[in-house]
Amino acid sequence: QVHLVQSESEVKEPGASVRLSCKASGYTSSNYFFHWVRQAPGLGLEWLGIVDPTGDITKFAQKFQGRVSVTTDTSTTTVSMDLDSLTSEDTAVYYCAGERPHTLYFESWGQGTLVTVSS
């Protein structure tokens, strides 16, 4: 079972950027995909996008395109997502979730990172 550990909570001002990290352990396939999912207070889950472990393959929901970027560090099996131009609507718990190749489902989840956007 793949284990995902996410970075600590963040507090950001409107207009700032945030970097969220997700470190994976316990998998042997180099083709493990990572998804980002968030949950704003009182709302449901929302899929942001997917990234492969090399960072070469990414796909993000249209509403995030243009203000999201990803980096990967294969030596530490860490995937990071930068979200720019934050607004109060970006306040949420952000989860990274792992997908084994071609299964299309999220079998492993990180513990979540709370991002609070407030002035």
Added chain:
Amino acid sequence: QSALTQPASVSGSPGQSITISCSGTTRDVGSSDHVFWYQHHPDKAPKLMIFDVYRRPSGISIRFSGSKSGNTASLTISGLQPEDEADYYCTSYTSNFMYVFGSGTKLTVL
């Protein structure tokens, strides 16, 4: 892409069965063999309960079952137990290779 439509809440007594619906469109649920259900307890990470419409991951109780008809998927939980009380989300892989979640359903075990 709009969220899939789920009832905001459902409830049942221990031992009873409940069904949660998940309505989408021909661009997602209606055209996808990849519909999933996740259980989400507060302050915990979501947990996969059903994949590919009706398949159960290893370790998931047979009390959980999934189905689909047209643009609507369903999750049925039989023999309700107190620990089943949680939020449940459907999600579908879409025709443009993305994912859309349902609005979420709060299950209360009376």
